[in-house]
Amino acid sequence: SGGRRPVRFTEPALAARAARVLRDNDTGAVITAAPRLYPHMWSWDAAFISIGLARLDVQRAIAELDTLFAAQWRNGMVPHIVFTDDDAYFPGPDRWGTDVAQDGPRDVRTSGICQPPVHAIAVRRVLDIARRSGPHDRIDAERFARRIWPKLYAWHRWLVEYRTPGSSGLIAIVHGWESGMDNSPRWDVPYDAVHPGAALPPYVRKDVRLVGDPAERPTDREYDRYLWLIEEMRRAGYDQRTIVENSSFLVGDVFITALFAVSCDVLLELGTEFGQEPEQLADLADWAAKARAAVAGSCHSVSGMARDRDLRTGRWLDTQTIAGFSPLLCGGAPDDVQLKLLSLLDSDRWAGNPDLLAPVPPSVSPMRPGFNPRQYWRGPQWPVVVWLFSWAFERRGWQDRARKLRDGGIRLTEDGSFGEYYEPFTGEPLGSTDQSWTAAVVLDWLC
Numbered sequence: 001s002g003g004r005r006p007v008r009f010t011e012p013a014l015a016a017r018a019a020r021v022l023r024d025n026d027t028g029a030v031i032t033a034a035p036r037l038y039p040h041m042w043s044w045d046a047a048f049i050s051i052g053l054a055r056l057d058v059q060r061a062i063a064e065l066d067t068l069f070a071a072q073w074r075n076g077m078v079p080h081i082v083f084t085d086d087d088a089y090f091p092g093p094d095r096w097g098t099d100v101a102q103d104g105p106r107d108v109r110t111s112g113i114c115q116p117p118v119h120a121i122a123v124r125r126v127l128d129i130a131r132r133s134g135p136h137d138r139i140d141a142e143r144f145a146r147r148i149w150p151k152l153y154a155w156h157r158w159l160v161e162y163r164t165p166g167s168s169g170l171i172a173i174v175h176g177w178e179s180g181m182d183n184s185p186r187w188d189v190p191y192d193a194v195h196p197g198a199a200l201p202p203y204v205r206k207d208v209r210l211v212g213d214p215a216e217r218p219t220d221r222e223y224d225r226y227l228w229l230i231e232e233m234r235r236a237g238y239d240q241r242t243i244v245e246n247s248s249f250l251v252g253d254v255f256i257t258a259l260f261a262v263s264c265d266v267l268l269e270l271g272t273e274f275g276q277e278p279e280q281l282a283d284l285a286d287w288a289a290k291a292r293a294a295v296a297g298s299c300h301s302v303s304g305m306a307r308d309r310d311l312r313t314g315r316w317l318d319t320q321t322i323a324g325f326s327p328l329l330c331g332g333a334p335d336d337v338q339l340k341l342l343s344l345l346d347s348d349r350w351a352g353n354p355d356l357l358a359p360v361p362p363s364v365s366p367m368r369p370g371f372n373p374r375q376y377w378r379g380p381q382w383p384v385v386v387w388l389f390s391w392a393f394e395r396r397g398w399q400d401r402a403r404k405l406r407d408g409g410i411r412l413t414e415d416g417s418f419g420e421y422y423e424p425f426t427g428e429p430l431g432s433t434d435q436s437w438t439a440a441v442v443l444d445w446l447c
C-alpha cells in the first residue's frame, strides 16, 4: 500500500481487467462479492454485478439475478446474503439461524435482513444492454424481464407492507447492514441505544484478518451491536412484525427510500411495457409518489440535505453524509432545495474539494469532524455509489453531470485494483481488492 498509484490503465486494458475480475470471482453458481472477504452473494452487489455481466454475457447476467430471486422469501423479502458453502465469512448461516423462519426459502440458506432495492434498476439496464447487443439477447432478456417482474413487485410490496411504519413515509431498516452503508455515521445515534445483552453468544470476527489494516473495518464495539441485533431477530423467529415492533434499532432510511422511489418508477415503466395488471401498476405509482414525498419532507430547512429519522425516538438524524443528496437521485424536492444540494455537491465540502484525487463525492464530507479517509463508510469513496448518482443524473437528463461523475469514477479506479473503497486524497484502494461490484460498474462505464 503506502498510497502510491503508479499504474494507470488505458480504458480497453481496464475493461479487460474488470471482465477478468468477474470471471475469477465466478464459482460457477454465483459471482461472489469479493474473492476472500465476501465469499457469498450479496443482494445489492448481485444487482450491480448483473449490470457489468450484461456487457460480457447476457445469459450470465440473467442467471445471477435468477439465483438471487430464487432465494426470495415467501413473504417477498429479498435477503441480503445468499450463502454459498464457503465458511470464511462471519456471520455465516448458522449464526443467522434463519432456518427457524416461517417465510424463509426452502432450498438455500440466507441471512434474515434485506439491502437497498436496486434490482429493478438492474433488470432495466440488463434489458437495455441486451436489446442493443442482438436479437437472441433481446428475446432472452425480454422473457426474463417478464418472468422476474412479479417477483420484483412482491419485493417492493414487502417493503411497503412491513417497512413503512409510522407516518414519516420513510422505508425503515432494522439493522445498519440493511442500508448497505454498515458503519456510516448516519447510524451512530440509533446504535448508541443498542445495548448488547449478556446473552450475546461469543464470536470471532474473520473480516479483520482479511484486510491490510483492521482499522479500515468497523470496530469490535460496532460488531457487538451488529451481532446483538441478529440475536434479537433470531429470538423473534424472524417474524417481521415482531422485529419492526420490538427491535432496538428502527430507522427511516432516506437513501433507501429514494432508491425505492426511482425503482418503483422503473418497475412501472417495465410493467406498462409488458402489460402487467393495472392495479399493480397503480400501486407502483402510488408507492413512488409517497416515497418521493417522504424524501422531500426529510430535507433540512437550512442545508437542504435529506435526513434519516430515528423511528424509536422520532428524531431526525442530522449527520451529513452522501445520503443527504438522496433527493438528487429521485427528484421531487422543491427547486430551491435541489439547487442548494447541487451547489453543495459541487463545493469544496464534497466532490469539488480540491484535495480529492477524483472529483466524486466521498461517503462523508471531508470537512466534517469525524471524517476518516480510510475507514469504510466513514469517509472513503465507493465507486458503486458514484455509479448510482451518475445513472440517476443521466436518467434525469443531466448529461454533463452524469459524464463528470463517470469520468471521476474512472479516474478513481484506473489503477486496476478494483478496490472495495478508496482513500479520497491518494486514491489508495482499501478493504478488499478485485471487488466484483467495482469491476461491474467500471465495465458499465467503459462500454
Ligand code: 9YW
Pocket (backbone or CB within 6 Å): 033, 038, 042, 043, 044, 045, 179, 180, 181, 182, 207
Ligand atoms: C460486511 C458486499 C457488502 C456490501 C455492503 C458493504 C459490505 C459486508 O460488503 O458489507 O460484512 O461488512 O457494506 O454494502 O453489500 O460487498
